[in-house]
Amino acid sequence: MTTVSSTSSVSPDSKIRRTSVRRQQWSRRLPLMPALIFTIVVTQLPFVITIWYSLHKWDFLTPGSFKFIGLKNYVKPISDQFFRAATLHTVVITGGTVVIAIVIGTALAMLMDRQFLGQGMVRTLLITPFLIMPVAASLIWRHGFLDATYGFLNWILRGIGFSNVAFTTRYPLLSVVIVLVWQWTPFMMLIILAGLQSQSGEILEAARVDGASGITIFRHMTVPHLRPYLELGGLLGSIYLLQAFDTVDQLVGGAPDARNVPYFIYQRSIGGGWKFGQASAYGVLVVIATIILANVALRLISSLLESQ
């Protein structure tokens, strides 16, 4: 593009060149456009409308209640303890699950990164929880494993001398994390395993011959090599876990002590509250917070975007 001169006396020749450059740019952009336009219309436009709604008092079930009230909807969230709790639960659910799943996933990936009898079978067993429908997983855990009387886990607890624990009602947040860790550990394991297997065996062997201990090799060679894989797992995991609605809804029935932000907004609007104006304000605040967080996160792990 440097060939296009910026002087006012444009020769016919460079004019043609400029139009051809422009045409070429458009021919490059064209294949991108359908996906880009679709994404903008379906994901960005609703958000703009959400901002518009948030400036109104609006009870969806009362026709004609749509009334402009400026920023009043934004006063309540600041002092709303339920919203603060939902935010905290979202952080605990997302952060807790990602960290625990990555730690267990790394351990499992190291176990799997060797040749042994039935390796393929074990990997198949391990990845299955990730493939289970979250709604089904939540319900089966709730009624089959964590149930206060008939739960399998309580049978084990009784066996080792404890008494029954009503997991989903007494420790709803813990229950949600347990089930999500069960579902997401396989995912982390798979990504980290791919990282381990891309490590050069020769270099590791050379380090071993030079007398490096297993711990030294792990800390100074494996961990740095795994970093982009850990980042990728953390990024993809967070994207989905921030939105974890199914488990909160179906495992603990949206218990106040485990209610996360998606559930909170649902509950205030379509899930029964029908206060569309107020719920929209919460939505806008969440989006602003997420954009800030996502920007920080994506910048921290921008190594993922370096091509080749």
Added chain:
Amino acid sequence: MSEGSKPVIVGQRRWMANVANVAAWAAGLLFFFPVFWMVITSFKTEQNAQTEIPNLHLNAGLERFRDVTKSAPGTLTFVKAFGTSATVVLVSTLIVLILAVPAAYALAIRQVTKWRDVLLFFISTKFLPIAAAILPLYTISQKLHLLDTKAVLIIVYVSMNLPLAVWMLRSFFAEVPRDLLEAAEIDGAGFFSRLRNVLLPIVAPGISATALLCFIFAWNEFFLAVNLTSFKSQTIPIWVTTMISTRGQFLAKLSAASTLACIPVVLAGWVAQKRLVRGLTMGAVK
């Protein structure tokens, strides 16, 4: 390894390897156990499904499966929910690919300027809490008479999976040797011909991995389905929740329904597990 003092180390190493093998198997069985127990429970009577001491009385045969697939008027039947889910998942995945393949081409092969920003934009839409967009989606669908239709689910599932598909496909496309494409271009092949004859055969495994992931997420999706449908277009995850009843025991029925609901994704995931990992990690970490 063959020198004097080494046999001890070798012995020790082999012992440790055995421990690791046992640990790997134990972990595999532990993680799989809830799934195993779910399948087992679906062959029980309701009385045997919920007992304080777990049992293995699998004497109900396929009764529970018959129960949950039975059609009763006025309720959501398995066949109907399955049909809705299958249609929505297949059509939305197809549309995702139709949109994402050219987009990935523009981001990886004949790159647009600032392709990195565009890619970041796509990923950033995944961070938008869907809860913040659901109200306008609901009101607009209502105005357009799209509530409780397959069409609205198809549209939102395309938008849900498109960013991930663009991300994955870009990685796959970036791996295609440039020389091949340039050669085709010199031979005078146009865009579609280059795409079909040179690019697609190479990236076909990547495309199938992407399609599989879209299939998994769309098949399992619950939040949007709950909010945007009410009866006509309810999907399989919602059908599973209808097994819960406040009267009497239901764990065996719930297990049977969950087993049926999970079969398509689990089978597909088992078959394509290696490809799936490659799709997620490749390129992104290069």
